[in-house]
Amino acid sequence: MTIRNSLRTAGVLATSTLALALTACSADDTSAPQKDRASESRTTAPEPEQPSAPDHTTAPDDVGDRVLAQVTGRDSIVLTITGVERSASGKSVTVAATLENTGTKGFFGISAYGGTDASIKGRMHSLAGATLTDTANSLRYYVLRDTAGGCLCSTALRALKPGETVPVFAQFPAPPDNVRSVDFQLPTFPNATVSLGAAR
Structure with missing residues (x-):
């Protein structure tokens, strides 16, 4: 058992x-x-939703569309000043503008904008005749020149067709820092008074 x-x-x-x-x-x-x-669940899990791309359907403000001053000269040519800024060094001022032929005929008087200083190279088809005036101190500034004797401004300008618009610029010595407005003058146009801020 x-x-x-x-x-x-x-x-x-x-x-x-x-x-x-x-x-x-x-x-x-x-x-x-x-x-x-x-x-497997961790490796195949859906990726986190990424933020959507910014909507660019609304264009940012275009500084080129600013109108600081506008004057009409001979033969229906309109000068629109779109920018007046001191350089970062504070030693020069650049005036940006457009020339528009609002008439019904071609404009061939560009040579008048070159002024009368024959020592400026290529002045006949440029903005070499432009000036900047500090009325408060009774000082007038002329377009700066490069080492070759050409103006620091738009050159090789040509006749303007009816309805045509061209961008132009001219660079000048800077007035004193306390000057807050200046008169821009181009031959055949009235004076255009514009604000002048401090250097950026």
Whole structure:
């Protein structure tokens, strides 16, 4: 009876051990796929939504469209001043403008804008005749020149067709820092008074 009971006990223990082993394997089998799915979920998750690109349908303000002063000269030519700025060094002032032929005929009088100083190279088709006047101090400034004797201004100007507009510029010595307005004058045009700020 003792041997028989021992065998029976050994069989029960073997059965229990096998059941525990199968349970452990079953637990391992179910946990492994869960880890894989979790990893897959992380790798395939949708990317965070990126902020949309800025809307550029509304164009920024175009400083070229500013009108600081406007005067009409001979043969329906309109001079529009769009910018008057000191240089960063404060030693010069640049006047930016446009010339527009508002008449019905071509304009061939560009040579008048070159002034009368024959020593300026290429003056006949330029803005070499432009001046800047500090009325408060009774000082007049002429267009600056480069080392070759040409003006620091628009050159190689040509006849203006009806309705045509061309951008032009002229650079001058800068008036004192406390001067806040100047008169720009181009031959055949009236004076145009414009504001002059400090250097940027």
